Amino acid sequence: MSLRIYIPGDSGALALGAEKVAKAIRAEVERRGIDAEIVRNGSRGLYWLEPMVEVQTANGRVAYGPVKAGDVASLFDAGLAEGGQHRLSLGDPETIPFLAKQTRLTFARCGVTDPLSLADYEAHGGLKGLKAAVGMAPAEIVSTVTDSGLRGRGGAGFPTGIKWKTVLDTVDDRKYIVCNADEGDSATFADRMIMEGDPFVLIEGMAIAGIATGATKGFVYIRSEYPHAIRTMQRAVEIARRAGVLGVNVLGSPNAFDIEIRSGAGAYVCGEETSLLNSLEGKRGVVRAKPPLPAIKGLFGKPTVINNVISLASVPVILDKGAQHYKNFGMGRSRGTIPIQIAGNVKHGGLFEAAFGLTLGEIVDEIGGGTATGRPVKAVQVGGPLGAYFPRELFDTPFDYEAFAAKDGLIGHAGITVFDDSADMLKQARFAMEFCAIESCGKCTPCRIGSTRGVETLDKIVAGIQPEKNLALVTDLCNTMKFGSLCALGGFTPYPVMSAITHFPEDFAPRPVAVAAE
Amino acid sequence: MQAQSTGTAERTAAIIAEHKGLEGPLLPILHGIQEEFGFVPNESLPVIAQALNISNAEVHGVVTFYHDYRREPAGRHVIKLCQAEACQSMGSDAVAARLKQLLGIGFHETAQDGSVTLEPVYCLGLCACAPAAMVDGQVIGRLDADALDEIVAEVRS
Numbered sequence: 273m274s275l276r277i278y279i280p281g282d283s284g285a286l287a288l289g290a291e292k293v294a295k296a297i298r299a300e301v302e303r304r305g306i307d308a309e310i311v312r313n314g315s316r317g318l319y320w321l322e323p324m325v326e327v328q329t330a331n332g333r334v335a336y337g338p339v340k341a342g343d344v345a346s347l348f349d350a351g352l353a354e355g356g357q358h359r360l361s362l363g364d365p366e367t368i369p370f371l372a373k374q375t376r377l378t379f380a381r382c383g384v385t386d387p388l389s390l391a392d393y394e395a396h397g398g399l400k401g402l403k404a405a406v407g408m409a410p411a412e413i414v415s416t417v418t419d420s421g422l423r424g425r426g427g428a429g430f431p432t433g434i435k436w437k438t439v440l441d442t443v444d445d446r447k448y449i450v451c452n453a454d455e456g457d458s459a460t461f462a463d464r465m466i467m468e469g470d471p472f473v474l475i476e477g478m479a480i481a482g483i484a485t486g487a488t489k490g491f492v493y494i495r496s497e498y499p500h501a502i503r504t505m506q507r508a509v510e511i512a513r514r515a516g517v518l519g520v521n522v523l524g525s526p527n528a529f530d531i532e533i534r535s536g537a538g539a540y541v542c543g544e545e546t547s548l549l550n551s552l553e554g555k556r557g558v559v560r561a562k563p564p565l566p567a568i569k570g571l572f573g574k575p576t577v578i579n580n581v582i583s584l585a586s587v588p589v590i591l592d593k594g595a596q597h598y599k600n601f602g603m604g605r606s607r608g609t610i611p612i613q614i615a616g617n618v619k620h621g622g623l624f625e626a627a628f629g630l631t632l633g634e635i636v637d638e639i640g641g642g643t644a645t646g647r648p649v650k651a652v653q654v655g656g657p658l659g660a661y662f663p664r665e666l667f668d669t670p671f672d673y674e675a676f677a678a679k680d681g682l683i684g685h686a687g688i689t690v691f692d693d694s695a696d697m698l699k700q701a702r703f704a705m706e707f708c709a710i711e712s713c714g715k716c717t718p719c720r721i722g723s724t725r726g727v728e729t730l731d732k733i734v735a736g737i738q739p740e741k742n743l744a745l746v747t748d749l750c751n752t753m754k755f756g757s758l759c760a761l762g763g764f765t766p767y768p769v770m771s772a773i774t775h776f777p778e779d780f781a782p783r784p785v786a787v788a789a790e
Numbered sequence: 791m792q793a794q795s796t797g798t799a800e801r802t803a804a805i806i807a808e809h810k811g812l813e814g815p816l817l818p819i820l821h822g823i824q825e826e827f828g829f830v831p832n833e834s835l836p837v838i839a840q841a842l843n844i845s846n847a848e849v850h851g852v853v854t855f856y857h858d859y860r861r862e863p864a865g866r867h868v869i870k871l872c873q874a875e876a877c878q879s880m881g882s883d884a885v886a887a888r889l890k891q892l893l894g895i896g897f898h899e900t901a902q903d904g905s906v907t908l909e910p911v912y913c914l915g916l917c918a919c920a921p922a923a924m925v926d927g928q929v930i931g932r933l934d935a936d937a938l939d940e941i942v943a944e945v946r947s
Contacts, residue, residue, distance in 0.1 A: 458875040458877070458913045497870075498915060556855040558855075700875070703875070
């Protein structure tokens with residue numbers, strides 16, 4: 273048997289030099305005349321250890337990281353093929369505490385398998401969910417998803433099964449499954465990781481959704497900032513088609529389902545579902561008023577399931593292991609697991625899939641290990657650019673949809689950005705307004721005009737012009753945007769702004785004006 | 791060269807023909823045009839409008855809505871520097887200031903010699919290896935002074 277060496281092809285690993293490492297390993301393998309197979313796996317999500325190289329030994333996988341191209345020769349000298357000791361040795365990757373403490377249901381294969389090997393996918397439990405689904409009645413699949421308690425992982429947290437039921441119950445000649453892979457929120461990369469690291473799980477989830485609702489065509493709308501994910505998904509769809517996982521007879525059943533990969537064009541607002549549908553139709557990505565719900569009149573006016581990547585990628589394990597198995601994880605009305613993405617100024621950044629219920633403090637301090645700069649944590653933004661800034665005083669908040677809402681925040685797509693004490697919260701509040709102004713689709717006035725006025729008013733506070741009056745004005749403006757905007761862009765921009773004002777008032781107080789030296 | 795002797799309209803028509811069978815073909819067509827020309831030329835718009843049976847204004851509206859579509863050619867190299875929150879927390883403001891100084895251009899600008907265009911981008915999904923950038927499609931994480939010097943040397947060469 274040849275030696276199997278895993279070098280992640282995940283774009284996060286590539287950004288840290290994985291391609292140079294791969295090149296060096298190929299050269300070294302050739303130079304030493306070793307019979308080796310190099311697999312470009314996804315990332316396991318331990319980004320401070322990327323590029324993390326693994327080898328398959330007789331005693332299981334052994335990891336090394338972070339590996340630089342210059343380390344390669346010494347790794348082979350140390351007996352890499354047998355898992356030999358080296359200063360970069362990490363041992364069995366599954367025993368690294370960051371991984372060992374996780375509950376990987378959706379990300380079970382990510383970083384483990386060859387993303388584009390369907391055989392590898394099946395050998396690690398893939399396609400079991402779809403195989404179960406083809407033998408079930410559509411209503412039965414829908415009720416399994418409903419019973420699992422799965423809620424939309426894109427941010428809104430709407431029960432996935434209920435959405436599917438509406439589409440199933442709506443009669444029409446065509447229906448669509450649309451996967452929202454427009455993962456634009458800063459601090460989030462779970463969608464990217466799964467598309468690059470385990471694309472078949474998304475394809476399987478979409479096929480199950482198609483069978484459950486009577487849809488025969490699926491679209492994956494991937495943001496253009498993710499060229500690697502687009503390429504991997506395109507190749508995976510072709511492989512799935514050739515293997516009969518997609519096509520006129522899904523896994524030999526009478527169900528037809530096919531998928532087309534589409535690229536976005538750099539508009540953040542297209543992550544909003546109705547705007548995404550307009551974009552897919554070839555229009556400006558302007559938000560649509562609801563009702564009608566996309567489940568009744570969605571893409572091209574047809575009933576459409578529109579779900580986030582992680583929602584769809586969580587479906588196969590639910591169909592495979594049952595609703596109860598999934599539901600047993602979590603707390604309250606937040607069931608199952610959530611891939612938490614720990615990012616920004618943090619020591620151990622990466623993806624941590626766990627049952628709902630960890631506290632914010634556990635995530636930031638224990639799992640994330642505090643800041644990368646070693647300075648105290650000042651604030652963490654949870655849920656991307658539209659999520660609230662949490663101070664240390666709220667670190668006892670459990671990771672749960674309702675618990676975060678109760679603290680005037682949101683989980684969103686479960687991205688967490690850590691900031692150290694050098695952060696200026698007035699600047700962050702201003703950026704939230706500025707970002708909204710840049711990305712507003714322009715359809716509704718509170719978002720289009722409010723964001724620009726918000727930037728201007730916060731600039732006045734920065735300049736020390738009537739700070740109290742202008743702070744009251746920003747608060748009033750946030751109220752208008754929150755309740756008067758058509759979608760979450762204008763409606764949620766007040767979360768980062770107001771949380772910054774509420775929890776960090778000292779940053780909004782008049783600043784001593786620097787006196788120029790004479 | 792064949793490509794140069796063929797007019798914009800003909801090349802546009804060929805791209806349209808390639809994608810017209812798709813459901814909602816406008817974005818794929820525009821992506822194709824940008825790939826072919828490096829930007830979306832004005833001359834392409836009426837050709838698309840006619841082929842898809844929509845108005846010139848509708849095509850113009852779509853082209854101008856999306857940040858990706860360029861109305862003029864970019865530099866030979868394109869640097870997209872992430873300016874979103876996770877990168878901010880790791881000093882992307884300072885990185886941007888340094889890069890602007892080294893290149894002598896600001897965001898949304900192209901160097902006079904046409905060597906490089908600098909653009910802000912709001913998230914590359916590399917938030918656990920911030921600050922991040924994309925240079926001609928290649929991703930780079932944990933940008934530091936050395937990495938910036940390397941990027942500048944590369945785009946200037």
